[in-house]
Amino acid sequence: MTISCAIIDDEPLAVDLLETYVRKTPFLELCGAFGSAVEAMATLRENPVQLLFLDIQMPELSGLELARILPAGTRIIFTTAFAQYALDGYRVNALDYLLKPVSYNDFLTAATRAHEWFAAAADDRNSDETDENIFVKSDYRTVRVDRRRILYIEGLKDYIKIYTADNPRPLLSLSTLKAIEASLPASRFMRVHRSYIVNMEQIAAVERNQIIISGKEIPVSESYRDAVQDYVARRLLQGR
Numbered sequence: 001m002t003i004s005c006a007i008i009d010d011e012p013l014a015v016d017l018l019e020t021y022v023r024k025t026p027f028l029e030l031c032g033a034f035g036s037a038v039e040a041m042a043t044l045r046e047n048p049v050q051l052l053f054l055d056i057q058m059p060e061l062s063g064l065e066l067a068r069i070l071p072a073g074t075r076i077i078f079t080t081a082f083a084q085y086a087l088d089g090y091r092v093n094a095l096d097y098l099l100k101p102v103s104y105n106d107f108l109t110a111a112t113r114a115h116e117w118f119a120a121a122a123d124d125r126n127s128d129e130t131d132e133n134i135f136v137k138s139d140y141r142t143v144r145v146d147r148r149r150i151l152y153i154e155g156l157k158d159y160i161k162i163y164t165a166d167n168p169r170p171l172l173s174l175s176t177l178k179a180i181e182a183s184l185p186a187s188r189f190m191r192v193h194r195s196y197i198v199n200m201e202q203i204a205a206v207e208r209n210q211i212i213i214s215g216k217e218i219p220v221s222e223s224y225r226d227a228v229q230d231y232v233a234r235r236l237l238q239g240r
Contacts, residue, residue, distance in 0.1 A: 001027060001115065001118060001119055001122070002027055002028070002029050003027060003028055003029065003050045003051050003111075003114060003115060003118055004029050004031050004049040004050045004051070005022060005028050005029065005030060005031065005049055005050065005051040005052065005053065006030070006031050006032040006033065006034065006040065006044065006049045006051075006052055006053070007019060007022070007030070007032070007033040007034070007052075007053045008033075008034045008035075008036070008037055008040045008052065008053070008054050008055060008058075008063065008066070009034075009035070009053075009054075009055040009058075009079065010035055010036055010055060010058045010059065011055070012035070014055065014079065014100065014102075015033050015035070017101075017102065018033075018053050018079070018102070018107070019033055021102070021104055021107045021108075021111075022053075024104075025107075025108060025111055027111075027115050028051075028111060031047070031049050032044075032049070036058055036059070036060060036061070037054075037058055037060065037061040037062065037063060037065070037066040038060050038061050040066070041061070041066065041069075044070060044071070044074070045071065045223070046223060048070070048071040048073060048074050049074060050073065050074065050075065050118060051074070051075050051076075051077065051095075051111075051114050051118075052070070052074055052075070052076050052077070053077050053079055053098075054066065054067065054076050054077070054078055054079065055078075055079050055080060056078055056079075056080040056082070057080060057081075057082060063076075063078060063080075067094070071178070073182065075094075075095050075114060075117065075118075076094045076095060077094065077095055077096045077097070077098060077110050077111070077114060078094050078096075078097045078098065079098045079099075079100060079102060080097075080098075080099065080100060081099070081100040095110070095113055095114050095117055096109075096110035096113055096114070097110075098110055132146050132147045132148050133145065133146055133147070134147060134180075134183050134184075136162065136171060136173045136175070136180075137173055137174065137175070138171050138172055138173050139172075143171060145162060145164065145171065146164075147184060147185070147188075147189075147199075148201075149164045149165045149166055150162060150163070150164055150165075150184075150189075150199050150202075151163045151164060151165055151198075151199055151202045151213050151214050151216075152196055152197065152198040152199060152202070152213050152216070152218055153177065153180060153196065153197040153198075154170070154195060154196055155176065155177035155194070155195045155196070155197075156195075158174060158176070159172060159173065159174055159175070160172075160173050160175050160176065160177060160180060162180075163214070163216075165202070165214070177191070177194075177195070177196075177197055180197070181197055184197065188200055188201055190224070190227060190228065190231065191224060192211060192218065192219075192220045192221070192224045192227075192228055193218070193219050193220060193221045193224065194221065196218050196219070198211055198213060198218060199213075200231060202214070206228065206232055208225075209225075211228070
């Protein structure tokens, strides 16, 4: 199993060292190196990686701040010269924490932990293929939702609305799109807008800037348009 990764650090020497470590680690594939979180942000949103080696203390946007807005599937190993940041790192679900100067032995230990985490996650996804149920907290109840019946999900700041085929009223839950996206199979569900995730199997029609599901017009933002068009193109019936 190969893990795609990127490096973000405002110290060029630190970037060079980590690049060397990544290239000598057979299960890591380097997809980018950046000198600031701001520089990396747009690229990682459009082309997310599985693993990020991320410095914490950087100008403009810190590593901790960036970690809170990364795609749900990206995991983090923090690198920093300051041990007092360790607790903050684990609060944003970092897989590990490397203290500078980073030795290759420590780097390999952290990378191996990441490899084991992704392998376990893949096993969990495979074992869940026949189980289509997820559980969602709504009001004071925990409600079972069949993923096959989900039409689309709308994000409203700290809440989400889950629209299903068998209920005219959406299920309201105190959660985020990022959190529920991680529990949905990427083969069927796609983020098409910062406020919408759709079940691609429930689409009735696709127009240039919107998707129609159960009579609802759902906008497709420019950043997700290519992915939607690729999905449709792979399933398009070709005429003579």
